[in-house]
Each structure stands twice: as structure tokens, then as C-alpha cells.
Amino acid sequence: MTLDRRRFLGISAASIAGSLLAACDKNPEGAKPLLQLAERANEQVEGGLFRHSAMNHVGAKARLAGPSFPKYFISPTVPVWDPAAGGVWRLEVSGAVRRPLSLTLDDLMKLPRVTQKVDHFCVEGWNARAIWSGVRVSDIARAAGITDDAQYVDFAGFDKGYHESWDMQSAMHPQTLVAYGMDGYLLTPAHGAPARVHSPVKLGYKNTKYLTRVVFMPGRNGGYWSDQGYEWYGGT
Amino acid sequence: MAPLVKRNHWVIRLTHWVNLVAVVLMAGSGMRIFNAHPAFARPGETFPLNPWEGTSIPAWLTFGGWLAGARHWHFAAMWLLVANGLLYLGFLFFHGEWRDIVPRRGDVRDAIEMLKFYLFVRRDHPPQGKHNALQKSAYFAMAVLGIVLVLSGLAIWKPVTLWFITALFVNFKWARFVHFTAMALLLLLALVHVFMVFSVDPYSLRAIFTGWYDRARSPEARNARPFYHLFGGTRPAPSSEAPRP
Numbered sequence: 094m095t096l097d098r099r100r101f102l103g104i105s106a107a108s109i110a111g112s113l114l115a116a117c118d119k120n121p122e123g124a125k126p127l128l129q130l131a132e133r134a135n136e137q138v139e140g141g142l143f144r145h146s147a148m149n150h151v152g153a154k155a156r157l158a159g160p161s162f163p164k165y166f167i168s169p170t171v172p173v174w175d176p177a178a179g180g181v182w183r184l185e186v187s188g189a190v191r192r193p194l195s196l197t198l199d200d201l202m203k204l205p206r207v208t209q210k211v212d213h214f215c216v217e218g219w220n221a222r223a224i225w226s227g228v229r230v231s232d233i234a235r236a237a238g239i240t241d242d243a244q245y246v247d248f249a250g251f252d253k254g255y256h257e258s259w260d261m262q263s264a265m266h267p268q269t270l271v272a273y274g275m276d277g278y279l280l281t282p283a284h285g286a287p288a289r290v291h292s293p294v295k296l297g298y299k300n301t302k303y304l305t306r307v308v309f310m311p312g313r314n315g316g317y318w319s320d321q322g323y324e325w326y327g328g329t
Numbered sequence: 330m331a332p333l334v335k336r337n338h339w340v341i342r343l344t345h346w347v348n349l350v351a352v353v354l355m356a357g358s359g360m361r362i363f364n365a366h367p368a369f370a371r372p373g374e375t376f377p378l379n380p381w382e383g384t385s386i387p388a389w390l391t392f393g394g395w396l397a398g399a400r401h402w403h404f405a406a407m408w409l410l411v412a413n414g415l416l417y418l419g420f421l422f423f424h425g426e427w428r429d430i431v432p433r434r435g436d437v438r439d440a441i442e443m444l445k446f447y448l449f450v451r452r453d454h455p456p457q458g459k460h461n462a463l464q465k466s467a468y469f470a471m472a473v474l475g476i477v478l479v480l481s482g483l484a485i486w487k488p489v490t491l492w493f494i495t496a497l498f499v500n501f502k503w504a505r506f507v508h509f510t511a512m513a514l515l516l517l518l519a520l521v522h523v524f525m526v527f528s529v530d531p532y533s534l535r536a537i538f539t540g541w542y543d544r545a546r547s548p549e550a551r552n553a554r555p556f557y558h559l560f561g562g563t564r565p566a567p568s569s570e571a572p573r574p
Binding site: 124127128131132134135139142143144147148149150156158159160161162163212214215216217218219220221222268293294318321324328329 | 401501
């Protein structure tokens with residue numbers, strides 16, 4: 094009697110464990126709605142925890158990644174802005190704004206400059222330190238006069254259509270920059286020249302490089318990696 | 330009739346098995362996430378504390394398929410792990426079961442006696458209550474590791490928003506190292522736990538499924554060491570039931 098029950102329990106436990114393992118292995122479509130539900134719920138939690146006063150601090154003595162800072166782009170070769178083809182590089186600020194802007198690099202550099210030594214958090218699990226110089230996205234938003242419809246912002250660049258859209262709260266964080274300088278020098282093509290988004294509050298893939306357009310919008314617009322299955326929020 | 334005692338409350342049994350599912354999901358997906366960058370050094374730096382820098386976890390131990398998939402599993406299953414862990418710890422606290430695992434004076438001495446017994450230095454199984462001192466310390470360590478895993482996990486999930494948790498572990502890099510190391514230790518203790526259940530006290534399986542335990546078959550009653558039946562000189566299990574063929 095006891096042996097039978099024990100056997101029964103053993104077999105049940107083994108079959109539950111077996112089906113669980115099999116399920117995990119195949120990553121079944123059945124789990125997808127649950128995972129998406131969890132992602133939406135996590136966004137609520139992440140947004141609720143988010144504070145503009147919670148900042149990333151890197152010690153003054155912390156080592157910079159310098160030349161080891163990983164270089165990344167989706168084009169087959171380093172994207173370089175070609176003035177012969179596209180004219181003078183400009184950052185177009187549009188969408189839910191009262192005054193659309195078209196800023197040259199000089200215009201951008203005339204806006205209040207912020208220089209900060211912060212972490213760059215990659216989704217892969219590493220972090221790297223650099224000193225970034227640029228303009229706060231919140232200052233650009235103010236200059237363009239965003240309207241109440243500006244609930245999200247899409248950052249798009251000339252790297253083969255790379256873009257990522259953000260929640261407004263993260264974009265307005267004081268450490269979220271349109272950066273044109275890195276470690277005291279102008280940005281190099283390998284790191285997103287002439288300008289890129291950089292913020293410690295989002296994972297690396299949300300920080301669009303080779304930036305050309307900042308579009309404020311009432312809804313989210315996905316993104317290059319978000320559309321492929323990575324979390325849209327991607328916050329730190 | 331067998332002198333059965335109720336050993337495990339249903340909350341303990343439920344949280345034990347939910348925990349198994351949650352830990353398998355978290356460890357499997359966590360190791361897949363780790364494999365996206367199987368090292369602790371920042372770019373351009375070294376990390377001498379890990380002799381296996383750059384070595385991936387074998388794929389068959391991981392799941393989630395790819396980095397994004399594993400992250401979705403990890404950030405979904407974490408709620409199961411945390412909710413279940415809170416239920417377990419809350420129950421231990423309010424129902425008094427914490428006394429079964431929280432170390433107290435004399436446990437070190439008792440643990441040494443257990444080690445002597447397992448190493449054949451001592452002939453008789455030391456007297457014990459529900460758990461022996463080695464078990465107690467292992468279960469207590471697993472609960473502590475669980476708490477460390479949740480805290481270090483929050484530290485690397487939200488290193489900016491929850492910077493004050495990250496600061497508990499110095500910074501992001503060290504929090505990630507603590508998170509990984511705590512996971513490895515927890516899995517090691519879990520493996521030892523399973524080994525000891527099957528090799529020393531298989532009768533405790535009934536207690537974790539149904540709650541009932543036969544004291545006459547306890548390791549103490551049987552003077553059981555791991556695989557005791559393979560060695561001579563141990564007491565046979567006293568039969569508490571009618572003789573069977």
C-alpha cells in the first residue's frame with residue numbers, strides 16, 4: 094500500500110518535472126501570453142519605482158573604459174554621416190511639439206551643456222564607464238515646447254533605420270542626454286557621431302546612436318531590438 | 330500501526346515544491362542570461378577572482394533559448410520566487426517553524442558530532458530533533474542565500490533606480506558577482522540536499538509530499554550514514570509495521 098503510493102508520488106513528480114523541462118526546452122507559445130503579461134506588469138512596477146532624483150553615480154577615481162569601450166552598430170560597416178549625400182547633419186525635433194527644431198551640431202553645442210561620468214549598462218551584463226557631454230533631452234523638449242500629447246519619444250538614427258522609443262519619464266531624467274562628446278573629445282563614428290542618446294537609466298540598446306530624429310508622440314513606437322523580443326522598457 | 334508524526338505543515342510542503350519550480354526557472358534562465366557575457370570583468374579590465382572568465386555554462390543547463398527569452402522568463406519567475414519566499418519566511422516566523430532552522434548555541438558542537446559520525450569516527454548517530462545540526466545549517470544557509478539572491482538581483486535589475494540596494498554590494502559589477510555566486514552555492518546545497526534525502530533518509534520523501542513521517546525509520550533510529558545499507562555494522566531498520574514478505 095505505502096509502496097504503491099510512494100511509487101505513484103514518484104511517478105507523478107517525475108512526470109511533472111519532465112513536462113516542465115520539456116516545456117522550458119521548447120519555449121512554447123503557450124507561455125508567451127503569461128510572459129507578456131509579466132512584462133506589462135513589470136513596466137508598471139518599473140515606472141512606479143522610477144525617480145528623477147535616483148541618479149547613477151560613478152566615483153571620481155573609477156577607471157574609464159577608454160579605448161576598450163565596446164563599439165556597436167547594425168550596419169555592416171561603421172556608419173559615417175555623408176554631407177555630400179545628406180547635406181549638413183541636423184537633429185530634427187518634431188512630433189507633439191509647438192516649435193519643431195532642426196539643430197546643427199553648432200546649434201546643439203550652444204544649448205546648456207552637461208558633462209557626466211556615468212555607467213553604460215549593456216543588456217549582456219557588462220557595464221562600462223565614460224564621460225559624456227551633451228544636452229539634456231529635457232532641455233531639448235523644453236526648447237521645442239512639447240505638448241500634452243508627448244507621452245513617448247522615439248529616437249531614430251541613420252544606422253540602417255535603428256530606432257528605439259522611450260517612456261517620457263525616462264527621457265526627461267536629468268542624466269538622459271543627446272551626447273556629442275565622449276571622454277573629453279567629440280564623439281567618434283564608432284560611438285555614434287555626430288550625436289547619440291546616452292543615459293544610464295536605460296540599457297545600451299535603448300540608447301540610439303547616429304541620432305537624426307527625436308519625435309515626441311502620444312504612443313509608443315517599438316524599436317529595433319524591442320521589436321525583436323527584447324523588453325521595450327529596458328530600464329535600469 | 331506506524332507511529333507516524335505530522336512533520337511538515339501544508340504551507341511548508343506547498344512552498345517547498347513551488348520553490349523547486351521557481352528555482353529551476355530562475356537558475357536556468359539566469360545561466361542563459363549569464364552566457365550573453367560569461368565574465369565579470371568590465372571591458373578592458375580583468376577579474377582574477379573568477380578563474381573561468383569567459384567560460385559559458387553548458388547550454389543544456391540553461392533555458393529561455395536566447396538572451397531576450399531568458400530575460401522574460403527570469404523577470405516573470407522572479408515574482409513566483411519572491412511571493413513563495415515571502416509566504417515561506419512569513420510562515421516560519423509566525424508559526425514558530427523558524428526554530429527548526431535558525432542556528433543556536435551548541436549547533437557547532439552538534440555539527441562536528443554529525444561529521445564525526447558520517448566519517449566513521451563516531452559509531453552512533455548523535456541524538457537529534459527534527460533535523461540534525463548539519464541539515465539545520467544547510468537549510469538556514471539556503472534561506473539566507475535566497476534573500477541574498479533577491480537583494481543582489483534587485484541590485485543588478487535596477488542599478489540606477491534602486492542604487493541604494495546596488496550600493497549594498499559596492500557596485501553593479503560586484504552585485505552581479507554576488508548574484509551568480511549565491512546562485513551557484515544554492516544549487517550546490519540543493520544537490521547535496523537531494524543526495525542526502527535519497528542516500529540517508531528516503532523516508533522523509535513521504536513527509537514532504539503528505540506531511541507524515543515515520544520516526545522509527547529516521548536516520549537516528551537506523552543509525553544511517555549515506556548509503557548506510559552498503560556498509561556493514563549498521564542497525565537494520567526496525568520494522569514498525571507488520572512484517573512483509
